[in-house]
Amino acid sequence: MLYTAYELQRSWLNAASTWASVTVEMLNNPAMPFGYTGLAPVVSSALDVFAHAAAPRGKPQFDIETVEVDGRTFPVTEAIVMHKPFGNLLRFTHPGLPENPPRLLIVAPMSGHFATLLRGTVARMIERCEVYITDWADARDVPLSAGEFDLDDYIDYVIEFFEHIGPGAHALAVCQPSVPTFAATAIMAADKNPCRPASLTMMGGPIDTREAPTSVNDLAMQRPIEWFRHTVIATVPLQYPGAGRRVYPGFMQLAGFMSMNLGNHMLSHYHMFKHLVDGDGESADATKAFYDEYRAICDLNAAYYLQTVEEVFQKHSLPNGTFVHRGKVVDLGKITDTAILAVEGERDDISGIGQTKASLHLATGLAEAKKKYHLAPEVGHYGIFNGSKWREQIAPVLEEWIARHDRPALKVVA
Numbered sequence: 001m002l003y004t005a006y007e008l009q010r011s012w013l014n015a016a017s018t019w020a021s022v023t024v025e026m027l028n029n030p031a032m033p034f035g036y037t038g039l040a041p042v043v044s045s046a047l048d049v050f051a052h053a054a055a056p057r058g059k060p061q062f063d064i065e066t067v068e069v070d071g072r073t074f075p076v077t078e079a080i081v082m083h084k085p086f087g088n089l090l091r092f093t094h095p096g097l098p099e100n101p102p103r104l105l106i107v108a109p110m111s112g113h114f115a116t117l118l119r120g121t122v123a124r125m126i127e128r129c130e131v132y133i134t135d136w137a138d139a140r141d142v143p144l145s146a147g148e149f150d151l152d153d154y155i156d157y158v159i160e161f162f163e164h165i166g167p168g169a170h171a172l173a174v175c176q177p178s179v180p181t182f183a184a185t186a187i188m189a190a191d192k193n194p195c196r197p198a199s200l201t202m203m204g205g206p207i208d209t210r211e212a213p214t215s216v217n218d219l220a221m222q223r224p225i226e227w228f229r230h231t232v233i234a235t236v237p238l239q240y241p242g243a244g245r246r247v248y249p250g251f252m253q254l255a256g257f258m259s260m261n262l263g264n265h266m267l268s269h270y271h272m273f274k275h276l277v278d279g280d281g282e283s284a285d286a287t288k289a290f291y292d293e294y295r296a297i298c299d300l301n302a303a304y305y306l307q308t309v310e311e312v313f314q315k316h317s318l319p320n321g322t323f324v325h326r327g328k329v330v331d332l333g334k335i336t337d338t339a340i341l342a343v344e345g346e347r348d349d350i351s352g353i354g355q356t357k358a359s360l361h362l363a364t365g366l367a368e369a370k371k372k373y374h375l376a377p378e379v380g381h382y383g384i385f386n387g388s389k390w391r392e393q394i395a396p397v398l399e400e401w402i403a404r405h406d407r408p409a410l411k412v413v414a
Helices: 002-026 042-055 115-125 149-167 178-190 215-222 225-231 252-259 263-279 279-293 303-313 358-362 390-404
Strands: 064-071 072-075 077-084 087-093 101-108 130-136 171-173 199-203 246-248 340-347 371-377
Touching: 042 263, 042 279, 077 101, 077 149, 087 149, 087 303, 101 115, 101 149, 115 130, 115 171, 115 279, 115 390, 130 149, 149 178, 171 178, 171 371, 171 390, 178 199, 199 390, 215 303, 246 303, 263 279, 340 358, 340 390, 371 390
Parallel strands: 101 130, 101 171, 171 199, 199 340, 340 371
Antiparallel strands: 064 072, 077 087, 087 130
């Protein structure tokens, strides 16, 4: 009933949003006398804020059309190069790249938002790299005939993506995928897979959540896994392709994130309202653009979500050396030639300081010269991979790390 109740509420809000939008248009119409009163801008702006907050949202597009490199502008080409039921592999290129550029696989989070949340990450790294990104599917749109998807499958997908890109690629895992990408790298190293990454960068990842635990970590520890199974798992309704699939709904994740910083979100909407009243449409549009992305949500397959909660946040399997993939324990000590960069934000309230850095201590078989830690000052979780500090302070560190450990001799022509 949880999902059905949400759908009923969403349908009502969609209708209310439409009526609010129509009213805003009427109030802003020069032919309407009420629009010339002092109250009209206030009413119109309030309705505009409500209409935007309640509007339905589908899967956003990357829409990266051009990139500027050294003062020149180049068109960007986006293509699906590998298709799988629970996620595609996308590639971004442009004609301004040098011959045999570094190839970077960005492993996007599967945590309730679409991969487009990393649009700013892709847009910045495409300047110097041929960029690939995991474009995870909304579980509610995956038919039951496609089977289940769990943490083992996630790791298998990452390995297959590396193998498609070929030897000598680099990896960037943002937040949640740090754990499965770290594990995939160790598995490929143990198997002497030639397509193992030349470098692995993990940013704001929950490698060891016992380090500086946040409210997100505390919530996962306070409840047994059965509580999550019976409380937050729902069944996809009949109107979706994935009808009958058990999922962790994206609206549950969004509600959790919103409640963590409810005051800030309310203040952002109040500022949006003031900008609209003052006629500052540009500032209001910037806030709208952020929430268009932030509120675009997707469901997670239940098996994957529950395994992640249990293995990453409750059992701490990876740092304890008990993480298992397909029946075999993952040995992080097998990583000997994949350079590791750990990036953390000083103000990260999702993954605390030290959680990602733990990866450097766990990679016992890797030389210290191939390890690096970067703490970004005055940067929160979102700012690690988006915004001016990402573009100007963090991305150059990543680019230098990739350049230092690039292995052009291993590259192959697709």
